[in-house]
Amino acid sequence: MPEGPSIVLAKEDIRHLTGLTVKTAKSTATRIDAERFSGTTLKSVRSWGKHLLLKFDNITLRIHFLMFGSYAIGKPKAGRVAKLAIHFSGGDSLFIYAAAMTIIEGPINKTYDWSADVMSMHWNPGNALSKLKANRERLICDALLDQQIFSGVGNIIKNEVLFRTRIHPLNKVGNIPARRMKALVDDAKDYSFLFLKWKRKFVLKKHWEAYTKKKCPRDGHPLTKLYAGTTQRRTFFCEQCQELFTGP
DNA sequence: GAAAATGTTATCAT
DNA sequence: TATGATAACATTTT
Numbered sequence: 001m002p003e004g005p006s007i008v009l010a011k012e013d014i015r016h017l018t019g020l021t022v023k024t025a026k027s028t029a030t031r032i033d034a035e036r037f038s039g040t041t042l043k044s045v046r047s048w049g050k051h052l053l054l055k056f057d058n059i060t061l062r063i064h065f066l067m068f069g070s071y072a073i074g075k076p077k078a079g080r081v082a083k084l085a086i087h088f089s090g091g092d093s094l095f096i097y098a099a100a101m102t103i104i105e106g107p108i109n110k111t112y113d114w115s116a117d118v119m120s121m122h123w124n125p126g127n128a129l130s131k132l133k134a135n136r137e138r139l140i141c142d143a144l145l146d147q148q149i150f151s152g153v154g155n156i157i158k159n160e161v162l163f164r165t166r167i168h169p170l171n172k173v174g175n176i177p178a179r180r181m182k183a184l185v186d187d188a189k190d191y192s193f194l195f196l197k198w199k200r201k202f203v204l205k206k207h208w209e210a211y212t213k214k215k216c217p218r219d220g221h222p223l224t225k226l227y228a229g230t231t232q233r234r235t236f237f238c239e240q241c242q243e244l245f246t247g248p
Numbered sequence: 249g250a251a252a253a254t255g256t257t258a259t260c261a262t
Numbered sequence: 263t264a265t266g267a268t269a270a271c272a273t274t275t276t
Contacts, residue, residue, distance in 0.1 A: 002254040050255075066255045068273040080273095098272050100256065147256090154254050211254090230266090234253080 002065055004119045004152020005196035007047045010071065014054070015045045017073075020088035022056065027084045032101050037061070037086060047119065048112045049151030053104075060104040069099035116151040118192045125185045132181065136174025140184070142229040143173050150188050155233050156211050157195060161187045162237060163210035168244040169228055169235045175245040210236045 021041045027034035040056040047053060052063040061084075063069070072095040076082055082095040104111055115124035116131075131149045144150055144158040153161075162169050165184045167176060176184070198204040209217050216223055216238035228235035 006254075064256070066257095066271070067253065068255090068271085070273085100271080145255090156254050231255090233255090 002050055002067060002069075003154035003157055003192075003195065004047075004049050004117070005192055005199055007050055007052050007065075007152070008119050008196055009199060010052055010065075011045050011047045014052075014071070014073065014094065017088065017092055017094060018042050018045060020090060020092055023087045023089040025084065025086045026082075027101075028081060029083050029101055032061075032084060032103060034084060034086075036103065042088075046108075047117075048114065049117050049119070049147055050154070051112075053108060055108070058106060060108050062102045062104055063096060064100045066098070066100055070097045071095060071099075072097070113148070113151075116148060118150055118152045118189045119196070123189055125182070125189070128185045128188075129181065132173050132185070136172065138173050139169070139229050140167060140171045140173055140176060141169035141233075141235055142231065144188065145229075145231060145233065152192060153188055156208070157188065157192055158233075159211040159236050160195075160209060161191050162235075162242065164191060166242050168239075168242040169226075169237050171243075171245055177245065180243075180245075210238070212236065216241060 019042065022037045022039060025034040025037040036059060037056055043055040043057065045054055050064060054061040054063070074093060076085065076095045077097065080097055082097055083099055084096040084101060086094045114120050114122035115127045117123055128149050132143060135143055141158060141162065144153055144161065145155070161184060165180065165187050167180060167184055195204060198207050210223060213223055213236060215221070218238070218241050221238050221240040223236050223238055226235045227233065
């Protein structure tokens, strides 16, 4: 469920519950006092990167699906205990599984930099570029996963965008020429929307060019698989066509 | 059936 | 104190 576009799909899926009032809510997560939702109304469903945000009157439930989280509408998943179960008056219900959740008090606009979210209409590539300028020493494969810079970008999008823009994942941010960096920032957004389109049609995997692949679709060169960066995430790239810049 | 994986955060070490 | 490594979380796919 995890990367930004998948959260957008979840948002679309859940949005029709907006306007309903909570009859009962139960949570097995110690951090969540589900009682607080009782009697409140679901005001809006939003997302910021990988965060799914459900606003109920004065509090917002922040849901992060981590690697394996999921949800169900209407009917709980068989044989599973929901981390949060919300029953609305009228009979609708929402179940959340294996997610990390937090309650945000009051307005959320202060909490979130919407211009960092690649899926947001407020996404601002210029802001991303200036944040990158402040991170010249980091590897680009790490910077792409930084949710403060590219909120919503996950490991698949990281791999595909680096491949599409022919940038070697082990480049230091500061060594990448400005024009190439701009192309990368733009593609982070563009590819995320392609991801969304393909995921919607269940054809996402078919379009992967680098992620989990063995051969470069451009030149047939074998792809390198490396656990790269400070987070040691799987990184697939072509030594031949993805450029490693040596700096100024 | 073991191992790995679309991820983050809290806690432990240094 | 600040930074970095490790564990914890939990489910589906390979």
